[in-house]
Amino acid sequence: MTTPRRDTYTPETLLSVAVAVFNERGYDGTSMEHLSKAAGISKSSIYHHIAGKEELLRRAVSRALDGLFAILDEDGATRGKALARVEYVTRRMVEVLTAELPYVTLLLRVRGNTRTERWAMERRREFDQRVAELLGAAASEGDLRTDVEARLATRLVFGMVNSLVEWYRPDAPGGYDLKQVADAVVRLAFDGLRAPGPPA
Amino acid sequence: MTTPRRDTYTPETLLSVAVAVFNERGYDGTSMEHLSKAAGISKSSIYHHIAGKEELLRRAVSRALDGLFAILDEDGATRGKALARVEYVTRRMVEVLTAELPYVTLLLRVRGNTRTERWAMERRREFDQRVAELLGAAASEGDLRTDVEARLATRLVFGMVNSLVEWYRPDAPGGYDLKQVADAVVRLAFDGLRAPGPPA
Incomplete structure (x- = not known):
């Protein structure tokens, strides 16, 4: 070796x-x-x-953005009902965020002082917009509750997913494994924490 | 005037x-x-x-922390079933975060380089722990799903709530009003985005 x-x-x-x-x-x-x-x-x-x-910044945020945008071309994101697609995308976002943790962290902290930063923020907004459209499609198909507006729901789901960069360390001893975190995010976002009630 | x-x-x-x-x-x-x-x-x-x-920092983060800890002494947080209490606390967290937006923003950005910053982080952890205990109690009472671990659920709910400081501006024209945001957070966290299905 x-x-x-x-x-x-x-x-x-x-x-x-x-x-x-x-x-x-x-x-x-x-x-x-x-x-x-x-x-x-x-x-x-x-x-x-x-x-x-600035070239290093561009390469770094490109790596995060390429990882995120690639999700949208995967079979799970392009085939089937919109709700299944958006659940798939949510899970994959957690996986990409974890796999590219320092790059996604940098992307999320970019503040817009330089041209590259503004470009990165614009690309982030594009990605958010694509996910918002998927949520909108799932709502149109009748699979999402109607009392949470789609754009606001997108913000909250991204807030939850992106907050992982603040504390999730895949290699932390005694920490959560990736599947556990991805499952928790998808369950919380789509089904909530409340125990399923008895049949009505 | x-x-x-x-x-x-x-x-x-x-x-x-x-x-x-x-x-x-x-x-x-x-x-x-x-x-x-x-x-x-x-x-x-x-x-x-x-x-x-540092005295200004201490006063500023104290204001945020006092607002958050006060929630835990309110009737809605101390009476009734644990699930109702934790839903109440979640809604009130959104309200306090909004009412004290710059103070809570500062609290969440504190990084631990000074004694005051470390104290603020310690108090934040205490607050998170209190909410985690409430979630644990709701789980013990059978009102929370068992396939999302309580500590992880707490992290995700806080991630969603805290992410509001990044974008929510109560006075933004055409923006969301506080009730809309608080409702959305509580619905998403406890019931999820999926439309209620037909009775089983």
Whole structure:
């Protein structure tokens, strides 16, 4: 078994270091100096790989966004009744969020001070909009309750899913496994916490 | 009708300016200089009111925490079946969050770098724990589904409620009113989005 050497940097490893620093210090608060120290390589070596920190931001949020948008093309998101599709998408959002945790965390914290940040926020809104449309379709098919407006429901479901970045750590000892969390999110969002009542 | 004058600062008005600056710049990123500029008064005038920025933080997060903990002493939170109590607490959390939006926003963003921040996080955990206990009691009374673990359910409900600070603005034109949002949160959390099915 070989141990990766620190001086054999690839754009991919640099990206993963940069995302960790962005998440810790905030994107605005991160300088090339910080990145250079965290990566253990010189600034000029970093510039060998990328044009500047905004390129790292773009690559990082692209990775999160690509993961999320890919969900919408999967069979489970495109075939069948809208309710089943939106349940599928909700579950997959939890899975992608977990698999790409630092990248999605960064995406959710982006604040719109640079062109790349504004682009990322715009793409996030597009994704939210696609999910809102699915919820709207499920409502039209009569499968969603009518007393929670679809756009508001979307906000709340995203709020619940996105809040996972604040505390969920897949490798935490004694923590929840991914399936347990994904099941809980889908059950809570679509069926609620109340015990099923006796037949009416 | 009299217009409040800027130079008649009270601890209360100073607090509200400070909270806005903390939320915009982050607590760590805020200096007394920033507070002085935002308040339009000299630093020495600020020190006339308070010992330093940590005192402002303590007062601000105390206001949020006092609002939240007060819920737990209300009749709706102490009488009746646990499920009704936890539904009541959930609705009131949305109301307090909205009424004290900048203060709760600050509380949720606190990161634990100072003693006051760590104290605030500890109090937040106590509050979460109290709500988790209520959910546990509702489960023991057979009123909650058994396939979503109580602690995980608490996390998800808090995730949904707390996410309101990211987008909900009570005064936004064309926005949702408080009752609409509180109803939606309680319906989603306890009954889910799925339309009630035909009787089994």
